[in-house]
Amino acid sequence: MTNLKQLKKEFTEDLQPTYESSEISTFFTWLTEDLLDLKTHDLLLKTEVDLSEDQLSKFKEAKERLKKEEPIQHILGYTEFFGLKLKVNSNVLIPRPETEELVQWILDDCKSKDFQLSIIDLGTGSGCIPIALAKHLLQAKIKALDVSEKALKLAVSNSEENHTHIEFIHADLLNLETLPEVDIIVSNPPYVKSAEKSSIRKNVVDHEPHVALFVEDDDPLIFYKKIAELALKSDKRPIVYTEVSQYLAKETQDLFLNLGFKNVELRKDFRGNDRMLKAY
Numbered sequence: 001m002t003n004l005k006q007l008k009k010e011f012t013e014d015l016q017p018t019y020e021s022s023e024i025s026t027f028f029t030w031l032t033e034d035l036l037d038l039k040t041h042d043l044l045l046k047t048e049v050d051l052s053e054d055q056l057s058k059f060k061e062a063k064e065r066l067k068k069e070e071p072i073q074h075i076l077g078y079t080e081f082f083g084l085k086l087k088v089n090s091n092v093l094i095p096r097p098e099t100e101e102l103v104q105w106i107l108d109d110c111k112s113k114d115f116q117l118s119i120i121d122l123g124t125g126s127g128c129i130p131i132a133l134a135k136h137l138l139q140a141k142i143k144a145l146d147v148s149e150k151a152l153k154l155a156v157s158n159s160e161e162n163h164t165h166i167e168f169i170h171a172d173l174l175n176l177e178t179l180p181e182v183d184i185i186v187s188n189p190p191y192v193k194s195a196e197k198s199s200i201r202k203n204v205v206d207h208e209p210h211v212a213l214f215v216e217d218d219d220p221l222i223f224y225k226k227i228a229e230l231a232l233k234s235d236k237r238p239i240v241y242t243e244v245s246q247y248l249a250k251e252t253q254d255l256f257l258n259l260g261f262k263n264v265e266l267r268k269d270f271r272g273n274d275r276m277l278k279a280y
Helices: 004-015 023-035 053-067 071-076 097-110 128-136 149-161 194-199 221-231 249-259
Strands: 078-082 084-087 117-124 141-146 166-170 184-187 237-241 264-269 272-280
Touching: 004 023, 004 053, 004 264, 023 053, 023 071, 023 194, 053 071, 071 078, 084 149, 097 128, 097 184, 097 237, 117 128, 128 141, 128 149, 128 166, 141 149, 149 166, 166 221, 221 237, 221 249, 249 264, 249 272
Parallel strands: 117 141, 117 184, 141 166, 184 237
Antiparallel strands: 078 084, 237 272, 264 272
């Protein structure tokens, strides 16, 4: 029989060629919580408990998928975002901590607003941004748009499971002539140059949707230009919040200014990189 202590030793040794030790430890904790229904303190107190063949089989399958650099979130089938449990799969980007910071920026700006806000998320993916906003801005009217029907199907499911009311729209952002009149536009659009694929980790390139990640090298700001133009066409002149590439942050800021926005702020993420923008 194999106990938890032995399992962790084998798990760590098998994954060491591929991952950092801290990552492996995190993966083990998440999998034991999910597959074995054990809590973090159990990992310290129940190391000698023998595991069943079924438990070992599930763990081995997860380990083999990790060895192929499949994201742990896909193996689990969900991720946590802003304290919420959201389903994820290969049709959507896995929400990042930087996106939580973008949501927090909006919430900080809106906490003193006593009127009903209207918000649209462009390129919603899993629905993480509008769902998190809906949980905290209870009076807001929120819409979310995506070009992928499969992504929207997942976003709708996530919205329902988290008990939020969001209007989802199937449309191609780049082909839109106008947007609904809203107070806030938020977006985490594609911005990674195709030339950068070789420098991105295999678990991202092989398992997350390229349509949500990459843009052509000769026009990397195509989505930002479209968002800015649509915002400027609107009678309400919404405030725009977006994630940006740390390598193109200044160029993105200049784009919004050159198109007609008077104020364009860049904000750094928790790693100290310029990763968020607010234009109004």
